[in-house]
Amino acid sequence: MTFFRNGTFRYVVGRLGQALLQLLGVVTIVFIILRLTGDPAQLLVPQNATADDIVRIRHQLGLDQPIWTQYLQYLGGIARGDFGFSYVQNRPALDLIGERLPYTVELAIAALLISVLVGIPIGMISAVNRKRFIGRASMVFVLIGQSMPAFWLGLLLILVFGVWLQVLPTSGAGSILAMILPAVTLASLSFATVARITRSSFLEQLNAEYVRTARSHGAGTGRVLFGHVLRNAAIPIVTLIGLEIASLLGGAVITETIFAWPGIGQLTVQSIDARDFPVVQAIVLFVAVVYIAANFVTDMLYSVIDPRVRLIAVEG
Amino acid sequence: MNAQAPRSAARRRFLRSLPAAAIAAATALILSGCTFGAPASNAGGASSTPATGATSIAIDISNYPSTLDPGLQYDSSTYSVYRNIYDQLLRRDPKTQQPTAWIATKWSNPTPTTWDFTIRSGVTFSDGSPLTAEDVAFSISRIIDPKFSSPQFANFSAISAATASSPTELTITTAAPSPTLLSYLTTLSIVPKAYVEKVGNAGLNTNPIGSGPYEVASATSGSQITLKANPGFWGTKPSIPEVVFRAVPDASSRVADLQSGQAQLALDLTSDQATQLKSASGVQVLSAPTERVAYLALNVLGDTPTKNEDIRKAIALGIDYDSIIKNLLGGYAKPVGTVLTPLSLGYPDKLAANKYDPAAAKKLVQESGIANPTLVFPSSPSYNPQLIQAIQSDLQKIGITVTIKNTDQATYLKSVQSPSHDWGSIRFGLWSCSCLDADGVLLPLFKTGSIWASYSNPDFDAAVTSARKSLDATERKKDYATAIGILNKDVAGIGLYQVSAVYGASSKLTWKPDAVQSLYVDQMKLGK
């Protein structure tokens, strides 16, 4: 194949370079903004510390150096695989993230499952029953989900299921039951998006020539639906799911705060509050890597499947 | 578009989109070590809802301990856990609150700057090694080593050396006579020297080995930590074999856990929640006055209306202390007459509580000569916003406009501790030294040059410095009476109230909270 010849190879390398540059840009921006937020020295000393203690700690953490020196040290560290030590816990930042990340991934996957299991059927129903009541009603349901602020939903769920009915735990990560409320809260926005995309791609398919042709040949709605429509409609849905994962991973801050779910969302807020720079930087780096990597690999596969994409990119 | 085209086009599009989904998910999972099944199973066998009853107690704390190394952190959530794993050199007597024997059985004070301690024999760490005076000396030395960066450094900075002359004899030398040494030694947790030297500080944090009544059974970082009774403990076996500390940052969730029986003890509740619990069944409210004092510090040095003495006096007279205590704090507080509580040594015996006299306050504001005084009141989420706004409201009523400046804690500290004293006019604080002594309160808050003091009075400085140097309680009390007199006259600080710690507990729990908010589970009893 022509895969390893000049054009494509250059394209791949070019995109790889762009991806790395993007990563560097992300890390730099966050690095700078973090240092604009002040410094953690005062938070790390006990209340009866003296001014000298604060100066000493600042020096120990290297925070009294000019920002560019700190920046280069940070980059050098990353090159060596050292992502910094948490100021608060004095442990490698990666360890902290490693401990908390599985919780967020768990929650994100649960939320995604809910979005998909609820969103797709609703989208399908409202597409197929566009003119009827049930179709309209399901779109209203979707709209409500989209407009509902996640934290309000979370609080309402706590009120109903935790306080009044007392059937579900409202905080912590002790059991599978404890995951239900936060997952539903997190799913509320993405289920609406999934439902909408399902609906529109179904609508499009239903109107497409080949469906009408199949129907005019006497094929029943069911067969048409599940035979062709579902398969074709699946494409944009799956794309969306992939992208939602990245956004769920990066977010979930509010949900984890309300439900005290010990994931990286909660860790992010806590670390920013505590000015734990290494941890915040590590979190940002991680999420950016996931996001950029996902985009990058997809780009690569696109260009393999559709050479026009590559050519346009090279030219423009 | 013919019927055939969609299929191959569809397939292409399908293939195109799958990678995005798969890669995003896979990258995340791979990078996280694919351990997402682990957390649920990491609870170490002990279920998240421990069976209520005498075999296990679940305690809801506000934050997961940031470290289990007792030298590296001593905020209440953290020490609540590790002080059950490690022994302290001394403990406080539950009735008198005075330091009594624990690991040290007796002590003497041959010269004003030397202290000899006899260390209990027969104590072993949970790995079987014996606890000796060497371990105590080591525990102290690491804290006073500036390179270790212990937050307790200031508490023990009076100590110049700690040496073990024999496995059961320890000598502590202080640079100057230290009247608060014994008090602070009740917060000294003893770590095993050989173990720490072997595994390092990081190792101590991940696998703590102590000699206390409990040892770590399992830990789920960020979520909960389970302790079980230490079979080799030298003292009376605790009556509750298992303790689960659950990190629940949200206070209303802690209350909900109590009500549903998922927790048997909840820390750091507000008075509103206590009121809510009082009417619930199966739960009780435990509370005890503490040595923590709520205060307002005034900026006397900066360019702000509080530079004016009349304004300061007006502020002191213009706050409705009783209303705050009764309505805002539900009675879980007591009035005070200065920035100190009666439980601390140095609180003058007959000191009257602060007076509320809005009429006199209004007059003082007018006499101050400042038209429309406007104060800046910096604050952060660490402080009760209701209280801040209540104070703002009170001062509004006597003719002083108050602008609240909310920032997060780091920004707040930076501004308030700035030596240029331009942080504003008044600030609120809650102070406790856990030493039950005025030395730990007045000095760091108001002595010239302290990071917290926007006030400078050489007579005050002389009084508190002299009190620090003497070991004679009577002399010290006299010095503090002088210092407090000066402080109150200058109105550099206003004592708002003495904090009562509020705990929610199952009605089957028997426990008496103490004045320094210690949490020794071995002192608790839990009925079935």
Next chain:
Amino acid sequence: MTNIQRNPQSTVALATMQMPGLNGSRWAKLRSMRAVLPFAVIIVLYIVLAAAPALFVGAPSLTSDLSARLLPPGTAHGGAVHLLGTDQLGRDVFNRLIYGTRVSLVIAFSAVVCSGIFGTALGVAAGVLRGATAAIIMRLTDIILSVPFFLLAILTVVALGPSLLNVVLCLTFVRWPRYTRVAYAQTLEAEGKEFVRSAQAIGARGMWIVWRYILPEVLPSVLVVGTLELGTMVIYEASLSFIGLGVQPPTPSWGAMLSDGREYIASAWWLTAFPGLALFLLVLSVNMLGDFVRDRLDPTERGRLQ
């Protein structure tokens, strides 16, 4: 076709553009207009409340009255009836709810306008100037979009200090890339069109071309993004307030009211119920209206959807 560009930010935009209801007939248009009317009324009501709250509830309830804490809705106290109860400082909830409208609307609207103008300007600039400028702008866009929005927002507000202005600045900083991408794509498309090339051929100057020909092509898509963003900005402002990074007390903000009320969720449900409801209604109405506007603005989509 359902064109999900690998551009997640416009994914939602494109997906929601395909709302139903329009099939070109007048009857259908009228029907959907009737459906949207109540929401338009709600928004107008909110705007009126934000502009002149004093007309409805009098002076703002800013001072605390500790003897009137946590009264349930409908309680009479001190000569007045507290329709929605009082909060933890004794202030009237209804009053604060109305005054809170101001904060939500002002911040959300300003954020959308500022980020929209800034982002569109950059996008058009990138499309017109091409070359290195375009590359830099689009790279910057990608970079900012790679950082989880909320994290960046928190960081920015913490760095600037929480205040109304800074929240608007922060939201602008974080959201402008969304407009840039759409504006850039539309600018490129517009430039390819005949009339632009003819204009260039007869020597028309750059800025004039941009103003006269390109912007009208760009604006509909940008407005589409803007209507989507409005609801989102309301929620994000409330989220920032919720974690304490919004406008400062005693200025009421719904997000802050929700956060304050969290502690009392079991004992004083009205503290969380009403601000949340107010938020929800606003966002719902904005979204409904936004869908309606989008349908009108996007003739191409309408044509495709039959």
